Amino acid sequence: MYDYFLGGKDNYQADRDAAEKALQEFPAVRVTARTNREFMRHATRYLAGQGIRQFLDIGTGIPTAPNLHQVAQELAPESRVVYVDNDPLVLSHARALLTSTEEGATAYVEADAGDPAAILSSPELLDTLDLSQPVAVSLMALLHFVPGDVHEIVRKLMEPLAPGSYLAISHVTTDFDDSPADPDGMMRLLQVYIDRGIPVSPRPKAEVERLFDGLELVEPGIEVIHRWRNPGIEHPRSHDKKVSLYGGVGKKL
Secondary structure, three states: HHHHHOOOOOOHHHHHHHHHHHHHHHHEEEEEEEEHHHHHHHHHHHHHHHHOOOEEOOOOOOOOOHHHHHHHHHHHOEEEEEEOOOHHHHHHHHHHHHHOOOOOOOEEOOOOOOHHHHHHOOOOHHHHHOOOOOOOOEOOOOHHHHHOHHHHHHHHHHOOOOOOOOOEEEEEEEOOOOOOOOOOOOHHHHHHHHHHOOOOOOOOOHHHHHHOOOOEEEEOOOOEHHHOOOOOOOOOHHHHHHHHHEEEEOOOO
């Protein structure tokens, strides 16, 4: 569905049917998806600018260019990137994720976001990243789909990483819905997922901020993703509701 919203071609009839239903319920969903993709690029460029050369992207999804490694390696060709997803369909498309620069490296791990230990101990990751050096963990539009205690999952991901590592998150919210039954609200979109057996847990701003406990939040902290470090760009407040995703970046000291 995400690929379909982004205008990609790697999707299936069931995806397209569900995506069209989602568009009926929340017509701005293409804006949401494209803004999230831009936030990934924006955050990755920021992290590369801070000297980060190792990236762990969890919940990769079917590749849609530009992928994270393309963004990072454009600025720093020596960047090393590991992608993680638990969907076998993503594995079948992983070749598109493994086209690294000669100076850098990419790898793919088939694992579940709910099992940080399996991710961090995977041979593919350990052959690609040096965990004694800083790593940026990217969790874009993922944690609202992950069952269980996501705060503990994030803690376990970050705990073994070196000081100077970063965490970048985008997360869906219903903070901008006017009511639970808002006809233009994000909850109408999320219900499409829920009706198809995909649990979704939107979180308010304070809960998203809690995901960064123990980390130093980069200014401006938790913000609607199109407002994160975009000085001089004015968005109407009505746009916040169309996006309905919070984002932030935090540093491990």
